[in-house]
Amino acid sequence: MNVIIPDDVKVRFRVPARIIGLVGCTLMIASIFMSWSYGHTVLDDVGYWGAPSPLQLYYAVLPVLGVLLLAVPLLGRGRLGRWAKLVAWNTSAKTCAIWSLAVTAVMIASIAIGLGGLVNVDPGGWVALAGALIAVASTLFLPDSPDPNLYRLKSPQWVQILAIVGVMAVLLFGAAYLLNFENADQFLTFGASVVGVVMVLRQFGIFSWLSIAAANNNRVLVTSAFVVAFAFPFTQNGSDANMSIASQVLIFAATALGLNIVVGLVGLLDLGYIAFLGAGAFTAAILSGSAFATIDWVPPFWLTVLIAGTVSSLLGLLIGAPTLRVSGDYLAIVTLAFGEIFRITMNNLDGNDGPNLTNGSNGISAIPDLNFFGFDFGKAHVIFGIDIGRFANYYWLMLVVIAIIIVVFMNLNYSRIGRGWVAIREDELAAEAMGVNTFALKLLAFAGGAFLAGVAGAVKAHYDVSVTPDQYVFLESAFLLAAVVLGGMGTVMGVLIGATILKLLPEKLRFFSDYRLLLFGLLMVIMMRFRPEGIIADERRQLEFHDEDDALAVEIQEEMRAKHVHLNPEPKEWDL
Amino acid sequence: MLEVKQLVVAYGRVNAVKGISFNVEQGQIVTLLGTNGAGKSTTLRTISGLLTPVSGEMWFEGERLDGVAAHKVVEKGIAQSPEGRRLFRQMSVEDNLRLGAFSRKDAAGVRTDMDRIFDLFPVLGSRRTERAGLFSGGEQQMLAIGRAMMSRPRLLMLDEPSMGLSPIMMQLIMSTIRSLRDEGITILLVEQNAAAALKLSDKAYVLEVGQITLEGTGEQLLGDDRVKRAYLGED
Numbered sequence: 001m002n003v004i005i006p007d008d009v010k011v012r013f014r015v016p017a018r019i020i021g022l023v024g025c026t027l028m029i030a031s032i033f034m035s036w037s038y039g040h041t042v043l044d045d046v047g048y049w050g051a052p053s054p055l056q057l058y059y060a061v062l063p064v065l066g067v068l069l070l071a072v073p074l075l076g077r078g079r080l081g082r083w084a085k086l087v088a089w090n091t092s093a094k095t096c097a098i099w100s101l102a103v104t105a106v107m108i109a110s111i112a113i114g115l116g117g118l119v120n121v122d123p124g125g126w127v128a129l130a131g132a133l134i135a136v137a138s139t140l141f142l143p144d145s146p147d148p149n150l151y152r153l154k155s156p157q158w159v160q161i162l163a164i165v166g167v168m169a170v171l172l173f174g175a176a177y178l179l180n181f182e183n184a185d186q187f188l189t190f191g192a193s194v195v196g197v198v199m200v201l202r203q204f205g206i207f208s209w210l211s212i213a214a215a216n217n218n219r220v221l222v223t224s225a226f227v228v229a230f231a232f233p234f235t236q237n238g239s240d241a242n243m244s245i246a247s248q249v250l251i252f253a254a255t256a257l258g259l260n261i262v263v264g265l266v267g268l269l270d271l272g273y274i275a276f277l278g279a280g281a282f283t284a285a286i287l288s289g290s291a292f293a294t295i296d297w298v299p300p301f302w303l304t305v306l307i308a309g310t311v312s313s314l315l316g317l318l319i320g321a322p323t324l325r326v327s328g329d330y331l332a333i334v335t336l337a338f339g340e341i342f343r344i345t346m347n348n349l350d351g352n353d354g355p356n357l358t359n360g361s362n363g364i365s366a367i368p369d370l371n372f373f374g375f376d377f378g379k380a381h382v383i384f385g386i387d388i389g390r391f392a393n394y395y396w397l398m399l400v401v402i403a404i405i406i407v408v409f410m411n412l413n414y415s416r417i418g419r420g421w422v423a424i425r426e427d428e429l430a431a432e433a434m435g436v437n438t439f440a441l442k443l444l445a446f447a448g449g450a451f452l453a454g455v456a457g458a459v460k461a462h463y464d465v466s467v468t469p470d471q472y473v474f475l476e477s478a479f480l481l482a483a484v485v486l487g488g489m490g491t492v493m494g495v496l497i498g499a500t501i502l503k504l505l506p507e508k509l510r511f512f513s514d515y516r517l518l519l520f521g522l523l524m525v526i527m528m529r530f531r532p533e534g535i536i537a538d539e540r541r542q543l544e545f546h547d548e549d550d551a552l553a554v555e556i557q558e559e560m561r562a563k564h565v566h567l568n569p570e571p572k573e574w575d576l
Numbered sequence: 577m578l579e580v581k582q583l584v585v586a587y588g589r590v591n592a593v594k595g596i597s598f599n600v601e602q603g604q605i606v607t608l609l610g611t612n613g614a615g616k617s618t619t620l621r622t623i624s625g626l627l628t629p630v631s632g633e634m635w636f637e638g639e640r641l642d643g644v645a646a647h648k649v650v651e652k653g654i655a656q657s658p659e660g661r662r663l664f665r666q667m668s669v670e671d672n673l674r675l676g677a678f679s680r681k682d683a684a685g686v687r688t689d690m691d692r693i694f695d696l697f698p699v700l701g702s703r704r705t706e707r708a709g710l711f712s713g714g715e716q717q718m719l720a721i722g723r724a725m726m727s728r729p730r731l732l733m734l735d736e737p738s739m740g741l742s743p744i745m746m747q748l749i750m751s752t753i754r755s756l757r758d759e760g761i762t763i764l765l766v767e768q769n770a771a772a773a774l775k776l777s778d779k780a781y782v783l784e785v786g787q788i789t790l791e792g793t794g795e796q797l798l799g800d801d802r803v804k805r806a807y808l809g810e811d
Contacts, residue, residue: 416678423664423675430662433624435650435679435727 027131034124042114088145099196150205160213243391250398253499258452264490267425272339278472280457312454363468488534583632610783655729665709676726714745770807
């Protein structure tokens, strides 16, 4: 789109373009006071004149942002000072217009599909669409802004802390609000405007500033993130539906974090990772004291967790020792086969084809709920007057597990071992020549990642109540890998986001779940084309993917220098 | 210090090194000279333990070296700066140096050595947090040598350190190599740039398609007619 309009035209027309863009945004804002649909059954009813529905109010957020982004440079010409360069005004405005159009289109499509035809779209919808089109067309005439460098903005620490806490609060209530949409059309509309706002803020440079603030206030960030995650069940009023999704997300995320060590840090492609989750789940199920368990011994749960992790990591060693000597593609093939062998073996350990350990395809069901010191995970409890159900109990347990995994991951990442892993990923031969015991380190990553998956599996067995071999198919491995790649290999935040997206979308969008393979495939192709480093980029990874892009390299270099102290901590004594 | 006897190394069924023998004496600069494909880099990689020889023996300070894993070779006191530098391009200068010291456990010593490298190459010290890929060829070569030095080797093997460098930068690298030798580090140098390498070599071997065809002191080879014709471009 940038090619079509020459730069000198853009510079000449930037003032009228801003004014016309403002008109477009105003039209969109005005449209929320109009009726959008003839009927009242879609989008939580947007069919009234003069009374915007909550969804319409959220819709207005993007156009209001657009007004700010267009009006401030227009009115403040020559008076913006350094703010003219710190912020990418024009590019943000363009992003804002495009996303407004996207959300408008989603809403109009929802009305047309939900009520049977475009005739059901009332004037409000058309005014909004016209406004969005005008805004997009006019912002295309704005000259491109230089890349935002808001991260240069110095700010007192209390502002940074306040910003972090604010973001966390928005996250909590945004997530609670988003999850409460029962219908796909509302979920999609709200979700699209949230993504739109995020994209605009990203263009604006807010996130580069926030990442510096986060690096400077790491402890505040981690603490507030966990407080928010811990508080989440209280926003659900005892609703089991969302807590069930949330705990599944956490189990999935914990497993993906384990895979992230293998794939993200060391760069080994493991296509059978789900087997390690399965091994942990089966181990815990067999030792759970269920009526179907094949071993009578019931150890305390902390011991079960350790045993499950150990069994998984032994399997990791078993499969890794012969295969990690060979390179890339062979490992992928072997692990792919291993995943299938695991599933078939679990199917065959049924007493007919082998010893009875797993009851074959029936698996082990009726796994009792966990019970810590009389705290029964199966029962609902009332805390602060709010019902905390079974799923919330498991959610909290998984939160603790994830916290431990993140601490382990971060410590490894910035340790001597982590440095060796990244060296193997970047240039295995050079790493070997430097004295890195590449085989041992790869094996350690493999076994360590498997251990974490085994631990997650142990909780999953109790959460799921039953464990069967067909829960651990290749497709699940593929999804785990997709979560890591989509979110951002080698990062914690990225993998958490990737896992959330991949688990949440099919749950909330029923029509989506029928086509999820198709849509995820499409999503992956688009990501690989436009942002191969994932949603959240690990700086080194980003540079690996864009080795030729010197401008990006310098930009990242500067951001890294701003964060330097935290990214390159002086090695501790035990570290070397 | 290093003794190589009848070394044969093969890629598949093709012998790249066909039974070569040579010695590296303590405190010397020894050069392996030869054109592309002569087997120089293969020899260095075999000494480093990255390749396994078909036959022959390698001895380092009286201990058998063949069959020793690559990371153990570094622990024994041999470091290699590989062909094409092979820095960790996306890592900072500091992290590259720390990786060079991967086999060491003494944190304080590593820090002292890092400062020594920064004294030796001030340009690295002033840009220590920048990623290696952003540096010029000569600066990358400095970092590659510095990285190899971080394991405190007694034998330092440099694979074509002058490759792709400007004449001035090459001179700087060559004088650095000489001063490292004067500090007591033994150096095994692989070079295509015969003139520069022979000037500072105590001993040199000419490798041609996997075999040693000539040997002598640096001066002897500089004066040798065959070397002049084939490697120095003189008639």
